[in-house]
Amino acid sequence: MRLDKFLKVSRLIKRRTLAKEVADQGRITINGVTAKASSTLSKGDELVIKFGQKLVTVKVNELKETVRKDEADMLYSVIKEEKVNS
Template identity: 70%
Template structure:
């Protein structure tokens, strides 16, 4: 399955166009390699996504063409969620 489709179905990122933008900025990795929106993902792959001040690492558990909103989180397991600290400026 394509990365953009998986992220939309799993609701990690709501729109495929947004996945494309984030991927083009090099903010998505699959198993440690920078990914494109069209990259293929499989069950067992590890995704790392940088959202602004947060880095989310998930492991893909299942791939489905359609899933109900309340079941979307069953497609992945969150491995790590960390906040990126902004450097503080001392004046």
């Protein structure tokens, strides 16, 4: 599954266009490698996403094309959240 689509379906980022912009700015890594919006995700991958002053590390548990809002958080597990001092 494409990275931008996963971010939207999992509701980590609300809109796919915003997910694409964040990825194109180099603010997302998959298993330590800077990712593009078109990067392919696999089950078990580790994402690090930079949201402003916060770094969020999540592990991909499942890949689904569609999911209900209340089930979206089952697609990933938050490993850690940390503040970034710029």
